[in-house]
Amino acid sequence: MSETVLPPKKSTSLFPVGFVRDSAAYILSQQLPDGSIPWFKGHYADPWDHVEAAMGLAIAGEFGAAEKAYRWLADIQLPDGSWWAAYKDGAIDNGERRETNFVAYVATGVWHYFLISGDKGFLQQYWSMVERAIDFVLGLQTEYGEIHWAVDAGGQPKEDALITGCASVFKSLECAINIASVLGVARPEWVRGRTALGVALQSKPERFDRTWESKARFSMDWFYPVLTGAFTGEAARARLQQRWDEFVVAGLGCRCVNDEPWVTVAESCELTMALLASGQRARAEIIYRGLHRWQDSDGGYWTGYVYRDQAVWPEEKTTWTVGAMLLAADALADLTPASGLFTSVCLPSDTAKDAQGVDSFDQLELSGS
Template sequence: MEGLLLTKGIFPEQYLRKTVDYILSVQTEDGCIPWFTGGKADPWDHTEAAMGLSIAGEYAAAEKAYQWLADKQLPDGSWWANYKDGDALYTEKRETNFIAYIATGVWHHYLITEDRHFLVHFFPAVKKAIDLVVSLQAPTGEIYWAIDEFGRPLQDALVTACASVLKSLECAILIARELGQDANNWSQAYEKLENTLHHHPECFDRTWESKERYSMDWFYPILAGVYRGQAARDRIKERWDTFVEKDMGCRCVSDQPWVTVAESCELTMALLACGEHAKAVTLYSWLHQWRDSDGGYWTGYQFVEDVIWPEEEKTTWTAGAILLAADAITEHTAAAKLFLESSLTTISNTDQLAATEEA
């Protein structure tokens, strides 16, 4: 099956069951979800796969994954960048978007299950993580991308990482509000970060080459709610031909002939977020040619050499992204619109919406 055209209300549960089973087959006894069997795990991709399990109704497995995160959390609220066989793979740095993403996963699971005990249980881990991330906000609003082994900030910022942090801050604020906890400090950090992402590109990529060749820098700000309405559609149109390969998917980087399934799924959700439904459904329909017989999806395809690449990577986070995009298109769960809408309206977004209405 090389095409899968989805519509609202019809989630392809039978077709994607093997994809869910693939994630479960890789998950280890302690709850960790490595990239693939025998591979490393990182907190962000682990959470992406766990969200796929929640969508599929595999609540116990998803909760076990979040418990693994809580158990591995360091005293300052962070996680190391990578783990293997239960131990940190290396301890040179801890990335802020990895740290913050637990809030997105926990809120996503709560939206689906409405399990308040789950939310209460994991709030301390979310709070420690988000408090640390907020403490690493620069005076100009961006979030420093990482801290070193001694907890010192690495003082530069990435657009994609900060967009991911923005969505995690939104989820953390919503968790706090649901539990009657104070989130004023987080709300202030959210507003500053959203403003910087929208109005101050000079605050990013200051000490290294610009990352705008990466497709995620193009569409992640839409997923995070930095751009809405016509502004988001204009942003999509501007670089569509740069990144999208017809009948294949979205490139990871503009200057390499490599389409990647996870980025294509995330672009699918960004398209839905800005009202480009037909493009979203079409893009998503191209991705299932990269599915293996066991339900897992290969990370990407190198279309000049006509090879799956990297050949050993059939990643659980790619499977998670497949499930997230399917949910977003079909509105299968109560979390389907998590990446399509923002529950927080800032001044910048209000201005965008007003401009859209006037147009």
Template sequence: MSGLFLSKGLFPQEFFRPTVEFLLKSQLPDGSIPWFEGSYADPWDHVEAAMGLTIGGEYDAAERAYFWLRDMQLDDGSWWAAYKDGEIDNKERRETNFIAYIATGVWHHYLISENYEFIEAMWPCVEKAISFVLSLQTEHGEIHWAVDTHGKPKEDALVTGCSSVFKSLECAYNLSVVLGTERKDWLDARERLGKAIRFREKERFDRTWESKARYSMDWFYPVLTGALPAHEGKKRLEARWDEFVEDNMGCRCVSDEPWVTIAESCELTMALLAAGDHARAVTLYSWLHQWRVEDGSYWTGYQFVEDLLWPDEKPTWTAGAILLAADALTDHTAAAYLFKEVRLLDTAQNTQRINHF
């Protein structure tokens, strides 16, 4: 199916119910959500799928997903790169943006469910995760992308990864305010990180490997996560639009490969909303449902030169991204704003304020 045009207040629950059911069926008894049947789960994509469950009203399943992460957390607050069947599947590294993303998921779930007991139960997990991540922030503001098997920092930074951490710090701070344990030091760290992304992108990122600028996520993630204000974000998206976007298909994963990917297209949809480009967001999202399967899942992507759905996978995190973008377009839940605006809780007034740093 294609041509699904969404607008505020018109979330097609019947249409997306199979996608939610797909996520429910993919979740294992221990609460983990692998990429697909027989595959592994990683902390970032597991959370993306869990957010889809929350949007679908499956609060218990989503909370089991977060409690699985809590129970698998290492003593220092981190997680390994991947887990499979209750065991570590990748012990080569622990990635900071993966680790920080728990805060985004927990805050997202609280905004929708309003379950205070849930965030109380998850707070020690979130606090340890953020502390681990910030222990890897440099004096210049950026955050090392990972540590190796032995805990040694991999001393370089990723624009996409640090942008994701930037959003997670917003969510972590808001959790601290709601729980009455405000972490202003996290705001300070977030401000330093934001400045590194905005002003030191060429200086502090991709220092030890080839630039990742060919990846679309490096292009739009600073906009998606609020590291750039809307007016700067709109200019950034406009500057490389023709490099990454294929009409009537979606967003390329990398600029030099004829391959559009559905999850990146969903995230770009939300980045467009953050930049105030609602018309393009609606249009881009309308193209994506031609890649939908009858069970509500979505293919990873489409190689349009070879006319090939590739790889032969329908990931749970793609389904999660589909639901997040639909929510953002329709304002269906109380968390619909999360990737469209920066909202930091104001402790003095007990209200939310919009603040890019």
């Protein structure tokens, strides 16, 4: 197995010796022959978490296995550009809905692979998959900018929006715009869609959680708009500080929800990257260093820890948790050319003009940052 070599100028104090190799080995041990990466063997694979694990493989230099993961997605993509919510053993496991943030995330994975490999042929090969996925997602955007969270089994929109889901789509649109630019394809409607979505995330809270109980108890609603670039600079720092004491448990990490004594490794990794994106490296390092206590001998990481009971729960080592650990390690230690994907916003220089006619969104001024 090939491992990305840590640059000599960087310290390995952020993670154990052999961390990249062992983490990738765990994901590889769970990947199925068809290329799919389930949460763990015997469980289902969903498109979002499958891509998260595939990105971990790319960080480790496991390009063959990562490409196989994207090939699996291309092979099972539906005619309208979407995927079902979950698959298991070569069959649909959840055919009740197709979630927009799951569908869009393939663009993030494909762009991430290209940033590391530099393989333009890979972008060309998977352009159609990305294009159809993004067109499906933007077809579910409302006049107010937010994007419906899913369609049902019959293809009818589930008409409400999630902050976390839309924030994830927001980053995926950035990646899709960059893919189109590298390939010389104009997609101004994607730029306008991303800009309108950013406006909604920044200034239209009433467009989210309209038909169900607020999801504000989930930490992802708190930090995802920072992680994905909808809030930057001082606005990002203020957002993270506002609910810090609700979600961060000193010495342990980030809670999944603010009303349960449960910290989770993946959310802690994502918060690590959000802190880096907002210029708070010291805090990011403190949180990340504490997560390695939950690595098992096979290289996998336990999903979470209930500190009231001093117990690992659930007793699962999910591949997407390991993927998140690798993404955060890359963001902290510059392991690959994709290390800044979740800690900065980078758009083609001509993006601003494509957003004309959409309400102001200051993120457009950060092209290339």
